[in-house]
Structure formats: C-alpha cells, structure tokens
Amino acid sequence: MSTSPDRVGVPASDGSDTVIDVAGLHMRYGPYEAVRGIDLHITRGEVFAFLGPNGAGKTTTAEILEGYRRRSGGQVTVLGEDPEHADASWRARIGVVLQETEPERDLTAEECLQLYAGYYPAPRDVHQTLALVGLAEQANVTATRLSGGQRRRLDVALALIGDPELLFLDEPTTGFDPSARRAAWDMVSGLRSLGVTVFLTTHYMDEAEYLADRVAVITQGRIVAEGPPGTLAGREHAPAEIAFTMPADTTVDDLPDPVRAAVAESTSGRVLVHAESTLHILGPLIRWAEGRHVDLPDLEVHRSSLEDVYLALTNPDAHTV
Amino acid sequence: MAPAPTSSSPASDTERASLTRLILHQFRYDLRAFLRNGQSRFFTLALPVLFLVIFASVFSGGHQVKVAGGRIDTSVYYVPGIIALGIIAAAFVNLVISVTAQRETGVxxxxxxxxxxxxALIGGRALTAVVVALGITGVLLAIGWAFYGAHVPAHTAAALTVTVVVGAISFCCLGYAVSSVIRNEDAAQPITQAIMLPLYFISGVFVAVSVLPHWLVDVANVFPVRHLAAALLVAYNPHTTGSGFSGTDLLIVAAWGAAGFIVALRRFSWLPLGH
Known part of the structure; x- marks a missing residue:
C-alpha cells in the first residue's frame, strides 16, 4: 500500500469529547428555509441518529457538517474546525458515505480501496477493511458489478479506509431488502468497537432504534425531540396496551376491578386494556387467571414503539396511540 | 454550492513530493480503468487505426499531396492527421466523457x-491522457512505417514528441473546460463529436487542406485542431529540413489550452451539475 511518511500528519486529537457542536444552524435556499435553527452536540464514540421524513433537512444538515455546503447562519464546529474552512488534514479525519454515489468505474473493489488509501496519510489496511464490511470474497470483482447491498458496503469501506474519527452515513440502507439491512446494521454496530463516532441519517425508526445511542427527530427543519431511543419524547411513560382473549365461560364483568376499570375495548372476547402502570394491571389479571385455573395464551403487552412516537412527532394531525 | 478550493500554502519540497506521488498514484488507477474500458479502447485506440487504414486505402494508388518542400503520398499524408485525431480522442473526447460521468455520478x-x-486528481487524469496520446501516436507511426513506408526523420523526432505532448495537455485543458458546461453525462459523447467532426473535415485531418476552399481554411485556422495537425505534419514531413518545430502552430494550440485552463479553473465543480 502506498502510504508515505512525508504526508502532512493527522493533527493530534485535542482530547475534547465534543466531536460535533452546532448552534442555531440555518439554511435557506432562496425563500425556502430548509433548516430553521437547530442545535446539536455529539460526543466522541457516540452513534447518533438524525431521524426525519424525506425533505426534513437531514441531508442538508449532514452536507453542511461534511463541508459540502455553506450554511446561511449559525455556528458549526466539527472535530474542532469549521467545515466551511476545513483543509485536507481535517478531511483525513472524517469518512463520508453519501446517499447516491456510483462506484469508481472499471476498478475492482480492492483497487477502489487501494486508490482511496493513497489519498490518506495513515490509511487502514485494504484487506482488513474489505473483511470488516464483508467484501473479502468480492475483492477482485469490478465495483460496478457488485449488488446494491455490496456496493453500499464498498461505500462504507471507502469511507473507513482513511481510519476516520467521525463517520457520516447518509441513509445507509435505503432500498435494501431485510437481510441486507440486517447485515448493514451488524456492520455499523461493529464500528463501535473501532471507537468511531457515527452520524447517521435515516427515515427508518427501527434502524435508529437498533443502532443509535441517541436520536434527534427533525421535521420541517426543526428538531422536535431528542434523546436515547428508549426514552424519546417520554416514550417510557406512555401508557402500554395490554390485550388478551377472555377464557371460555368468562366475561369482562368477571375481571378484577383494576382491570375492568381500564378496559378500553372489548370485541368478540378480545379485550384491550390501556395501562398507565403495567404492573397494576398485569398483577391482578394474572392472579385472577391463576385463581380460576385458566390460561391467557395470547396475552400481549405493547409499549408505544419508536415508530408511534415518531409519527406523532412528525405528523401532529395523525392518529396517535 | 461547493466550498471554494482551499488556498494552498507556499509549496514546500515535501508538499511538492507528496503532490507528485499523488499524481502518479492517481495516474496508475486512471490508466488501468481506461485500459479496462471497452468503449475507451475502441474510440481512442481502435477507431484512429481504422480511420488511418480506411483513408489511406481510399486514396492509395499514386495519389499525392502537395506539402511544404515537395509532394508526399496521400497515405503518408494521413498519418499525422490521424495522429491529431488520436490525440484529441485521448485527451479531449475520452476525458470529457469520463470526467463528466465522474462528476455527475457522484464519484x-x-x-x-x-x-x-x-x-492531484486533474494531474493524474491529464497524465493518463498524455500517455495514451503517446501510445496511439506510436501505434499510428508503426502502421505508417510498416504499410505506407513513411518514417519519422531522426532530426524531427524531438519536435514530434513535443508536439504530441503540448497537443495532449492543451486538449486536456479544453476537455476540462467543455466538461464544466455539460450538465448530463449522456450528452458528453454527442457534444464532443459535434464539436470535433466538422473541425476534422476542415482542418486537414480527413481531407487535405490543399483541396479545401480558402475561406474554409481561414475558418479552420481559428481553431486548434488545424494547428495541431499542421504542427504534426511539419514534424512528420520527410521534406522538412530543420528541427521540425512549428512554433506558431504550437503557440496557438497552447493558447487555446491556456484559455481552456482558465475556464476549467473558474468552473471546476466536485458536485453534480445536473441535479
């Protein structure tokens, strides 16, 4: 591999834990305001998901952070520098997986990585990186002949070859079939062990939930919620739904008081209960069933999913649970 | 939307060594990709050979063309003209197509x-074009020597090499300039051919200048194709007595290249223009 000791070295990490710091970011295209004052603070080692519908301002924000676009207003610091004025040594510390990029033409996967490795002062090993993204067996396949999922993994490998501290992933699994998505998720999870900070944009709730330490939901250019996926927008306090089918020879009126009082719906033996506190419903319900020696084989507890929270946040008029 | 190119600090020896290394690195992969691409090989390497064989065969059988210092066989006359076409195919047509595609597909x-x-990227790509241009020149010279008995006099070999290199670099600059105004990769091939085909006809590449009307030659004299072909003919013409350098023609070709360089510098874009 063609690394050279005479390239400008990577500046020593300043020891700060802040990787991305954004305050009051604005982006206008003529009269249209794509980003309307957002704040972000992302620390080293975090996997951060920027979640929002198409056209919400995700990619615009990502491209400002990556140094592709000049912002209209606000403060942006990425790895200690303003991306608008960043130089080659800054670019050596980031990796970018763009949304729509075709592979290098007429080169194999391995040659693509060798070419990009030569751009960096201290690149990762080409074969190790191919193995990391699961393309070891495709090393000698022409990049344009790879499948969609494999191309995306090559994109990730190209973004990782410079051994970045910060990786941008713009909608990494859009258009993937479920197994390819799963493989891509496993790969991104694996990046944690490399200590890479990840800035991910996605419109898939399950992707954000599976991968991210922290999620910010953006809609119409504004952040409407931010936090760990498990507690986003007070999700952990939202009422749970408990559903079961009444055992034979029983009716809703036979249920113990706390359960009966919370019944929201009962149709042809199927009962739906809204539980502010799950245990206060489940406890009496189970003791009641045991006392009667009956089973509740299809008992379900459904907690407000990230998708429910997301839909409520991004579309206030929509029906919410 | 692209940020302004980063201003370069005074180039130290280390930076210069690093740039040279990067240009050579890029060149290795650009050349490999070029040689692997069937379309590039056909239009840049096979087609000029085909043109030479066809034109030389059509006008074979004692036809002669009047050139400076005497007369030469028409088949011999076509060698430098088709070399000009080969240089332009490598440095201009192929470059416009590949650079436009790289920009529009997000590469x-x-x-x-x-x-x-x-x-570094432009240097590596331009070096590829120059090397390919020298390669196709070598192939066409070999065919001219083997089948039409034409060979380059030793005293003009340097002039021929310099002319090929100056022509290739100038047409690279023009290629980058033209690429910067094409917004769609599919348009690159038709646009370059629409520019070049008429110029080939009036610049002595397909048809000897001596049979063209004066006004058409006057038009051709404005453009660089005519001057590249003329400079190559002087360096190739067996009747040439001096070193074979055609200073005025080379200067005009280089001036077009410089103009292209300025346009390319002002309009260069990393981002797709078409969407």
Whole structure:
C-alpha cells in the first residue's frame, strides 16, 4: 500500500469529547428555509441518529457538517474546525458515505480501496477493511458489478479506509431488502468497537432504534425531540396496551376491578386494556387467571414503539396511540 | 454550492513530493480503468487505426499531396492527421466523457470528502491522457512505417514528441473546460463529436487542406485542431529540413489550452451539475 511518511500528519486529537457542536444552524435556499435553527452536540464514540421524513433537512444538515455546503447562519464546529474552512488534514479525519454515489468505474473493489488509501496519510489496511464490511470474497470483482447491498458496503469501506474519527452515513440502507439491512446494521454496530463516532441519517425508526445511542427527530427543519431511543419524547411513560382473549365461560364483568376499570375495548372476547402502570394491571389479571385455573395464551403487552412516537412527532394531525 | 478550493500554502519540497506521488498514484488507477474500458479502447485506440487504414486505402494508388518542400503520398499524408485525431480522442473526447460521468455520478463528490486535492486528481487524469496520446501516436507511426513506408526523420523526432505532448495537455485543458458546461453525462459523447467532426473535415485531418476552399481554411485556422495537425505534419514531413518545430502552430494550440485552463479553473465543480 502506498502510504508515505512525508504526508502532512493527522493533527493530534485535542482530547475534547465534543466531536460535533452546532448552534442555531440555518439554511435557506432562496425563500425556502430548509433548516430553521437547530442545535446539536455529539460526543466522541457516540452513534447518533438524525431521524426525519424525506425533505426534513437531514441531508442538508449532514452536507453542511461534511463541508459540502455553506450554511446561511449559525455556528458549526466539527472535530474542532469549521467545515466551511476545513483543509485536507481535517478531511483525513472524517469518512463520508453519501446517499447516491456510483462506484469508481472499471476498478475492482480492492483497487477502489487501494486508490482511496493513497489519498490518506495513515490509511487502514485494504484487506482488513474489505473483511470488516464483508467484501473479502468480492475483492477482485469490478465495483460496478457488485449488488446494491455490496456496493453500499464498498461505500462504507471507502469511507473507513482513511481510519476516520467521525463517520457520516447518509441513509445507509435505503432500498435494501431485510437481510441486507440486517447485515448493514451488524456492520455499523461493529464500528463501535473501532471507537468511531457515527452520524447517521435515516427515515427508518427501527434502524435508529437498533443502532443509535441517541436520536434527534427533525421535521420541517426543526428538531422536535431528542434523546436515547428508549426514552424519546417520554416514550417510557406512555401508557402500554395490554390485550388478551377472555377464557371460555368468562366475561369482562368477571375481571378484577383494576382491570375492568381500564378496559378500553372489548370485541368478540378480545379485550384491550390501556395501562398507565403495567404492573397494576398485569398483577391482578394474572392472579385472577391463576385463581380460576385458566390460561391467557395470547396475552400481549405493547409499549408505544419508536415508530408511534415518531409519527406523532412528525405528523401532529395523525392518529396517535 | 461547493466550498471554494482551499488556498494552498507556499509549496514546500515535501508538499511538492507528496503532490507528485499523488499524481502518479492517481495516474496508475486512471490508466488501468481506461485500459479496462471497452468503449475507451475502441474510440481512442481502435477507431484512429481504422480511420488511418480506411483513408489511406481510399486514396492509395499514386495519389499525392502537395506539402511544404515537395509532394508526399496521400497515405503518408494521413498519418499525422490521424495522429491529431488520436490525440484529441485521448485527451479531449475520452476525458470529457469520463470526467463528466465522474462528476455527475457522484464519484468526484465522494473524492471531495477525502484529503486528495483537485490538482492531484486533474494531474493524474491529464497524465493518463498524455500517455495514451503517446501510445496511439506510436501505434499510428508503426502502421505508417510498416504499410505506407513513411518514417519519422531522426532530426524531427524531438519536435514530434513535443508536439504530441503540448497537443495532449492543451486538449486536456479544453476537455476540462467543455466538461464544466455539460450538465448530463449522456450528452458528453454527442457534444464532443459535434464539436470535433466538422473541425476534422476542415482542418486537414480527413481531407487535405490543399483541396479545401480558402475561406474554409481561414475558418479552420481559428481553431486548434488545424494547428495541431499542421504542427504534426511539419514534424512528420520527410521534406522538412530543420528541427521540425512549428512554433506558431504550437503557440496557438497552447493558447487555446491556456484559455481552456482558465475556464476549467473558474468552473471546476466536485458536485453534480445536473441535479
């Protein structure tokens, strides 16, 4: 591999834990305001998901952070520098997986990585990186002949070859079939062990939930919620739904008081209960069933999913649970 | 929307060594990709050979063309003209198509996120064009020597080499300039051919200038194709007595190249123009 000791070295990490710091970011295209004052603070080692519908301002924000676009207003610091004025040594510390990029033409996967490795002062090993993204067996396949999922993994490998501290992933699994998505998720999870900070944009709730330490939901250019996926927008306090089918020879009126009082719906033996506190419903319900020696084989507890929270946040008029 | 190119600090020896290394690195992969691409090989290597064989065969059988210092066989006359076509195919047509495609498909955008400089990418791509141009020149000279008994006099070999290199670099600059105004990769091939085909006809590449009306030659004299073909003919013509350098023609070709360089510098974009 063609690394050279005479390239400008990577500046020593300043020891700060802040990787991305954004305050009051604005982006206008003529009269249209794509980003309307957002704040972000992302620390080293975090996997951060920027979640929002198409056209919400995700990619615009990502491209400002990556140094592709000049912002209209606000403060942006990425790895200690303003991306608008960043130089080659800054670019050596980031990796970018763009949304729509075709592979290098007429080169194999391995040659693509060798070419990009030569751009960096201290690149990762080409074969190790191919193995990391699961393309070891495709090393000698022409990049344009790879499948969609494999191309995306090559994109990730190209973004990782410079051994970045910060990786941008713009909608990494859009258009993937479920197994390819799963493989891509496993790969991104694996990046944690490399200590890479990840800035991910996605419109898939399950992707954000599976991968991210922290999620910010953006809609119409504004952040409407931010936090760990498990507690986003007070999700952990939202009422749970408990559903079961009444055992034979029983009716809703036979249920113990706390359960009966919370019944929201009962149709042809199927009962739906809204539980502010799950245990206060489940406890009496189970003791009641045991006392009667009956089973509740299809008992379900459904907690407000990230998708429910997301839909409520991004579309206030929509029906919410 | 692209940020302004980063201003370069005074080039130290280390930076210069690093740039040279990067240009050579880029060149290795650009050349490999070029040689692997069937379309590039056909239009840049096979087609000029085909043109030479066809034109030389059509006008074979004692036809002669009047040139400076005497007369030469028409088949011999076509060798430098088709060399001009080969240089333009390598440095201009192929470059416009590949650079436009790289920009419009996001390949340049991805490279922009790496530390590599535009200078290194353009240097590597231009070097590829020059090497391919020298290669096709060698092939066409070999065919001219083997089948039409034409060979380059030793005293003009240097002039011929310099002319090929100056022509290739100038047409690279023009290629980058033209690429910067094409917004769609599919338009690159038709646009370059629409520019070049008429110029080939009036510049002595397909038809000897001596049979063209004066006004058409006057038009051709404005453009660089005519001057590249003329400079190559002087360096190739067995009747040439001096070193074979055609200073005025080379200066005009280089001036077109310089103009292209300025346009390319002002309009270079890492990001797709078409969407």
């Amino acid at each position: 340049l955008k991805r490279r922009r996120a790496t530390p590599v400089s535009a200078t």
